[in-house]
Amino acid sequence: MKKKITIKQAFFAMKNYLDDFYFKTHSDDVGAFLGACNWFEDGGTFDPAMWDDWVKIAKENYGEEFSLVDGFNIMKKFLQNFYDLAPFNDFKKILSTLCLSPDNKPINSDAWSLWLKCIDKALEDEGKPYKSPFV
Numbered sequence: 001m002k003k004k005i006t007i008k009q010a011f012f013a014m015k016n017y018l019d020d021f022y023f024k025t026h027s028d029d030v031g032a033f034l035g036a037c038n039w040f041e042d043g044g045t046f047d048p049a050m051w052d053d054w055v056k057i058a059k060e061n062y063g064e065e066f067s068l069v070d071g072f073n074i075m076k077k078f079l080q081n082f083y084d085l086a087p088f089n090d091f092k093k094i095l096s097t098l099c100l101s102p103d104n105k106p107i108n109s110d111a112w113s114l115w116l117k118c119i120d121k122a123l124e125d126e127g128k129p130y131k132s133p134f135v
Contacts, residue, residue: 002067007058009122010071011051012039016118017075021094029088054078069104072115076100 005013015037022030036047045051057077062070076098083091097111106112 004065005068005071005119005123006065007055009119009126010058010066010074011037011054012122012125013071013115013118014054014075014078015039016121017115018094020114020118021090025090027090029086029090030094033082033091053081057081068116068119069100069106071119072098072106072112073100073104075115 015034018030018034018037021027022034036045037050038046040046054074058064058066058074061077062074066074076095079091079095079098083095097108099107099111101107106115
């Protein structure tokens, strides 16, 4: 049976993924984006549109639960939507690593390995206050 994740679990995995990029590069653009994605304990993000956009992409394409590859693809679509509105170079770099083959398999093994690590961290931290896994 394939592992399934929820919309919220995938969102936290995406935050972990971006945290990794931020701590390697100290990108102001990614840091600001992560600030807008900060999660409040009572639910929702600092910028409510971030969460709404994430949920919309997930539900329209995959539903409430989905595979790890689908979560990876949601991250790519979400970041692509942001990049289309604000074409920051660091988001272009990130997007260039989030490629899937025509048969929906990850192409970049480093990006995929990091995604799996970020999912594991999101699942491990579920229900706890958010803390970056890379600090």
